[in-house]
Amino acid sequence: MTLNMPSRRLLKSASALTSSSASSPTTNALLPVLQSLSLAGNHPSCSSSRSLHTSPACAWFFSRSKKADDDASPMQKQLTGTADARKNLLNNLQSRLKGPAMFQDEAKATPSTGPSGRPTKDPRSYTPWGASLAKEHVARAADPDPRSRVRWERKMVIRQVRRGTDPFSVEPRVEKIARTExxxxxxxxxxxxxxxxxxxxxxxxxxxxxxxxxxxxxxxxxxxxxxxxxxxxxxxxxxxxxxxxxxxxxxxxxxxxxxxxxxxxxxxxxxxxxxxxxxxxxxxxxxxxxxxxxxxxxxxxxxxxxxxxxxxxxxxxxxxxxxxxxxxxxxxxxGPWVHLPDRPVTAQRPYYSW
Incomplete structure (x- = not known):
């Protein structure tokens, strides 16, 4: 035998029974059953009761409990951990630092690959853009033709010595002005x-x-x-x-x-x-x-x-x-300015030339 009736009417009748005839044995027997129909939340965090026809108070995503240790830092985990962890933390704080150099993170090494992509022995021989930093390569870039430069310097020294030692050589006017003024x-x-x-x-x-x-x-x-x-x-x-x-x-x-x-x-x-x-x-x-x-x-x-x-x-x-x-x-x-220069008269003709 089943009882088909709305849950709201059943609960109202249960409240009426509890208020009117709370001392009868039938009511005392049905009271726990009627109270069980007023469901509470399945989850422990759901403290408020609800009726049967309503949706659950605590949805499925509220049932996930967030772990408190996820946001904790390593130092906080050690402080809240075991006694050995706290002891190790205290020893690390009191001891001297034995890490790398202070400015090691600032002086970062360049990639150890050359412009062709092959690894090199010296990681500092190339810039991040692939330019070589080797001494001979930098010298070649700054002085592309060293032999011609040496020949030109030698030529200039020989010219200067020749002009200084040759009694018939004359210093150019422009060079003399640039040297003295x-x-x-x-x-x-x-x-x-x-x-x-x-x-x-x-x-x-x-x-x-x-x-x-x-x-x-x-x-x-x-x-x-x-x-x-x-x-x-x-x-x-x-x-x-x-x-x-x-x-x-x-x-x-x-x-x-x-x-x-x-x-x-x-x-x-x-x-x-x-x-x-x-x-x-x-x-x-x-x-x-x-x-x-x-x-x-x-x-x-x-x-x-x-x-x-x-x-x-x-x-x-x-x-x-x-x-x-x-x-x-x-x-x-x-010399002095002369109005009529002293020169022979030429090209004399008895007729006009125009």
């Missing part, structure tokens, strides 16, 4: 100005001594005069530090020299090492941007923002003295 070329970064504005300042400092050029730029009302002054100071410092220019007369006693420059100006020079601006020019740079202007009838135009750099060449007064002497020597070689 100092020059510095300096170029500024691109400045926020145009060529038409900066060229006037370049013409103003050209031909003047460095001190006079700095004074001119100091009291100039032009906006870029400050930038030109800074560039002149940088060039002057580089000339003194790198080329040894403008260090004074020293112990040598030099007399005052009067010269005439190429522009026809008369100068008195008492210090041949004094620096002056021999050349100054400007170079056009890239556009810095543009500005839009609105005009009538819906027309617009662009105003480009230019950039310009200034370059200067600093030399010593020795160069101006030499140039003055060369001009005077050339003038004496040409």
């Amino acid at each position: 100092r020059v510095l070329r300096s170029k500024s970064p691109f400045l926020a100005t145009s060529v038409k504005k900066l060229v006037h300042l370049a013409r103003q400092v050209q031909g003047k001594t460095v001190e006079d050029a700095l004074v001119q730029m100091k009291y100039s009302k032009k906006k870029m005069a400050k930038e030109v002054r800074v560039q002149l100071e940088i060039a002057r410092d580089l000339a003194v530090a790198e080329r040894g220019m403008g260090l004074g007369k020293g112990e040598e006693k030099t007399e005052e020299v009067k010269i005439v420059t190429k522009d026809g100006k008369h100068l008195k020079i008492d210090d041949p090492t004094r620096m002056y601006v021999a050349e100054a020019w400007v170079n056009r740079g890239p556009w810095r941007g543009f500005r839009m202007y609105n005009h009538g009838r819906g027309m617009t135009s662009k105003q480009m923002k230019p950039s310009t750099s200034i370059s200067v060449v600093l030399k010593e007064e020795k160069t101006r003295i030499r140039e003055h002497q060369e001009r005077e020597a050339k003038k004496y070689r040409q």
